[in-house]
Amino acid sequence: MSTSEISLRPAQETDVWVLSAIHIAAIKALPPTFYTQKELLAWRNYLDNPDGSNILKSMKLETCRVAIKGDVVIGFASFIVDELIGLYVHPKYQGKGIGRALVQHFCDEAIDQGIDKVFTTASLYAEGFYLRLGFTAIQRAPHYLRSGVVVPVTKMSKILAIVPT
Template identity: 75%
Template structure:
């Protein structure tokens, strides 16, 4: 499988279980190097099993896009206007260009709206990934998890090329 075989589409309510499963699996696959086991557990909302209702309640469908091959949801991203809020790819599909395709889709949509700079808040694990995609680290900052814990993250930005005719 390669990124050429995947397609991107807006998420819908039927994707809730897959989104939750990807979110949990992606975080469970992380080693406890940058964050403790307790922080990683809090990051996935203390869940070991997917919960479609919970993830759909916490993320707005209008800003969710999924990467699919056939009927298989392999990853997703959440964004609003100029901010990439979340990006998760199931560990089984990581390293195949899916994350890159989702980030590029977000950047193209922002650029098409005349936005010249986008931002994201990257986990310490994802910082290198975003640097490879042309993002620049701005600063380390705390990110508060739902249970009151906070973890260090990196605010990042990327300058976009605006298409001709849009200003």
């Protein structure tokens, strides 16, 4: 599959259940390398089945883009102005450039708004991915999940090249 087979569009309310399913599947696919099983379970909000209302507690549809192959949603990114809040790709489609396309879209949106630096909070699993996309690590920090469980993450930033018009 090439990224030319993928399109991005704004998320819609009808997407929330599949977004929740992707979130759960992506976390379930992670090995307990950096986080314990208890932490991974808390990260997916103790869910085994999708809950669309739950995912809307952590993101707004207006600032969420979904990646689609054909008519199937296979990944999504949520952002607020200069911060990428969440990025998830279904495990079946990981490693195929979808995450990269979603991050590039976020960066392009920021550039269009005149923003020259963006931020994200990366899980320890995703740190290398963001480094390959030009982000730099700022610091390790605690991240407080809704359940109260605290996990280590890496605060990261990327300077964007704004082309003068």
